[in-house]
Amino acid sequence: MRKFVFSLVILLMLVLALGACGGPEAAPTAESAAPANEAAAPADTAVEPAEEVVQEEPTVDPNLPTPEPTPIVNAFGECDDPLILWHGLTGTDGAVFAVMLENYVNETPGACLSSEGIPWDIFFQKYPTAVAAGTPPDMVIFHAAEVNQMASEGLMMPLDDLIYNDGTLSKDDFNPVLMDAITYDGETMAVPFDNHGWLLWYNTQLLENAGLDPDNLPKNGDEFIEWAQMLTTDVNGLHPTDEGFDPDNVDVWAIDWTWPRYTIPTTMWQFGGGILNEDGTEVLLDSPESIAAIQYWHDLMYKYYVAPPAVPGKMWAGDLYANNRLVFMWEGTWTGGFMKDNPDVAALTKTAFINSLAPDGNQAVKFDSHIMSVPTGVDEAGAAQAKQLMAYLANNGEFWATSGQVPAKISVQQAPEVQAIESVAMAAKQFNEIGRTSVPHKAFIEIQTAYETAVGNALASADADVAAELQAGAEQIRAILARP
Numbered sequence: 001m002r003k004f005v006f007s008l009v010i011l012l013m014l015v016l017a018l019g020a021c022g023g024p025e026a027a028p029t030a031e032s033a034a035p036a037n038e039a040a041a042p043a044d045t046a047v048e049p050a051e052e053v054v055q056e057e058p059t060v061d062p063n064l065p066t067p068e069p070t071p072i073v074n075a076f077g078e079c080d081d082p083l084i085l086w087h088g089l090t091g092t093d094g095a096v097f098a099v100m101l102e103n104y105v106n107e108t109p110g111a112c113l114s115s116e117g118i119p120w121d122i123f124f125q126k127y128p129t130a131v132a133a134g135t136p137p138d139m140v141i142f143h144a145a146e147v148n149q150m151a152s153e154g155l156m157m158p159l160d161d162l163i164y165n166d167g168t169l170s171k172d173d174f175n176p177v178l179m180d181a182i183t184y185d186g187e188t189m190a191v192p193f194d195n196h197g198w199l200l201w202y203n204t205q206l207l208e209n210a211g212l213d214p215d216n217l218p219k220n221g222d223e224f225i226e227w228a229q230m231l232t233t234d235v236n237g238l239h240p241t242d243e244g245f246d247p248d249n250v251d252v253w254a255i256d257w258t259w260p261r262y263t264i265p266t267t268m269w270q271f272g273g274g275i276l277n278e279d280g281t282e283v284l285l286d287s288p289e290s291i292a293a294i295q296y297w298h299d300l301m302y303k304y305y306v307a308p309p310a311v312p313g314k315m316w317a318g319d320l321y322a323n324n325r326l327v328f329m330w331e332g333t334w335t336g337g338f339m340k341d342n343p344d345v346a347a348l349t350k351t352a353f354i355n356s357l358a359p360d361g362n363q364a365v366k367f368d369s370h371i372m373s374v375p376t377g378v379d380e381a382g383a384a385q386a387k388q389l390m391a392y393l394a395n396n397g398e399f400w401a402t403s404g405q406v407p408a409k410i411s412v413q414q415a416p417e418v419q420a421i422e423s424v425a426m427a428a429k430q431f432n433e434i435g436r437t438s439v440p441h442k443a444f445i446e447i448q449t450a451y452e453t454a455v456g457n458a459l460a461s462a463d464a465d466v467a468a469e470l471q472a473g474a475e476q477i478r479a480i481l482a483r484p
Contacts, residue, residue, distance in 0.1 A: 071122070072090055072094065072115075073116050073117075074098055074101070076112060077105040079112040082112045083382065083386060084116070084137040084382075085101075085115045085138065085139045085140070086127065087117055087141035088117065088119065089141065090117040091337075092337045092403070093334065093337070093403040097400070104389060108388065108392065113389065123142065127375070128153070131154075131155050131375050134377055136375035136378055137375060137378075138375075138378050138385055139373070139374055139375075139382075139386035139389060140375055142370070143368050144437060146444060148440030148441055148442060149443065150189075150373075151189045152184065156373045156374070156375060157373070157376055158187035158188065162374065162387050163191060163390060168387065169390075169391060174409060175195060175410065175435065178195065180437075181437040190372060190373040191371065191372045191391075191408075192409075193371060194369055194370050195368075195427070195435070196332060196367065196368055196405045198263070199330075200351060200352045201331055201335055201349055201350075201423075202214070202327060202328050202349065203324065206324065207327065211230075212231070214350060217355055219361045220361035221356065221358050224355060224357060225304060225306070228307075232250060232254045234251060240306060252325050252326070253320060253325065253326050254300075254306040255306065255307050256308055258329070258330045258331055260455055261452065262332070264455050266330075266354060266366045267293040267297065267357055268293045268294075270357055270362050271290065271293035271296070273289030273292070275451050276439040277439070278439065279439075280439045280440065283474045283478050286471040290470060291466060294459070295466045298466050310456070311461075317330075321345065324348075334405065336404025336423050337403065351422060351426045351427070353426070353430045363434045365430060365436070366436060368438070369437075370405070394409055395409065395412070396412075397409055398412060398418055404421075404424065406418075406431060407428075410432070413428040447477050447480055450476040451477065454469050454476075455470070455473070457469040
């Protein structure tokens with residue numbers, strides 16, 4: 001076990017370091033910065049910009065090690081044996097989460113806890129190491145996409161007997177697609193806290209200015225290209241279909257290639273492809289459908305000139321959107337925080353299901369979940385405390401919805417105060433109707449890095465060979481699947 005965990009730590013350090021670099025595009029969302037801001041995953045919401053302060057740059061010895069980010073530690077209540085909670089909610093959503101924890105202690109006699117918010121890259125180093133050392137926290141929060149890998153390595157306790165079988169929580173009150181994703185070898189390994197993922201945010205004013213109806217959006221990829229050409233303008237007001245259009249000086253873009261961790265699977269599923277098949281035994285990355293999906297994005301960038309090229313250093317979609325230079329933005333549920341910080345832009349914005357880019361209009365969208373679990377090695381008292389907190393957080397998701405994330409319990413999603421938040425209500429409906437999660441696999445993080453790299457290479461230039469790059473990535477993944 002110790003040997004494995006050490007290997008896992010090394011692997012996670014490598015993969016998360018690569019993820020933090022962001023490849024050809026790294027949208028500086030809370031997810032790409034924490035989900036990095038999250039490795040990018042999802043701190044998970046847009047981070048409020050700090051006030052600019054002009055000061056002298058300190059002299060730093062380049063030979064010194066890079067300082068480790070300081071965890072955010074909060075104590076709630078006082079007792080001799082506090083529950084120890086580790087999580088990666090370190091953005092603006094972390095502030096909302098802290099209030100929830102304070103409410104829990106105030107409303108629960110005898111409860112007290114220590115909450116440690118840890119940047120995701122550091123979290124995934126500390127968590128396996130603590131389990132291997134026999135000193136795990138009592139409870140952790142990370143993502144559904146990582147459950148299969150963590151469970152396969154013995155880092156999580158099954159929760160059926162702890163919280164489901166006695167009726168404390170019902171599995172039927174959560175998205176069934178999500179429950180399948182957090183089930184390993186027939187055992188439920190976690191409790192969902194929220195649903196988060198891609199949503200369409202769009203500027204109604206820019207649509208109306210182009211003579212288009214904000215309430216009747218394109219139904220398929222062909223219609224979208226027609227709209228995109230009408231919406232995209234260069235600095236001289238010319239469209240891509242006009243003679244003299246300047247693709248190097250575009251003022252308003254129709255759409256942008258945002259965080260690949262969600263955009264890649266979403267588009268491939270719409271086209272009938274994917275990364276892996278449903279049981280994780282076959283690679284679909286180089287299937288004709290998957291190649292067509294990424295070729296569509298390549299064409300948006302380099303053939304139709306309606307999306308900025310996915311090259312390093314390009315402006316983040318949120319910055320374009322905030323300056324009325326982007327019409328359709330594929331971004332996360334956590335963008336609710338961004339809209340609160342930009343009320344003028346929010347007043348022009350509506351949300352909708354992610355628009356289909358497929359020729360036949362097939363719909364799909366990727367979503368994930370922050371999940372709550374109990375690490376292997378936690379004693380009976382710690383597990384009992386974790387059970388109490390997990391149930392509270394799941395049952396009181398109305399407050400969590402104010403962070404922009406969707407409460408995981410379907411019954412809580414229907415609460416009036418949740419439905420009153422337009423983006424959260426729309427995202428909840430979308431995830432329940434067309435949402436899909438990443439295919440679980442014990443080497444999930446390694447597979448994720450391989451496909452993100454392949455797609456990044458495919459979109460890096462106008463002359464990139466999309467099929468060849470995806471085939472190269474697919475071979476890497478096949479080698480991963482072939483390992484015992």
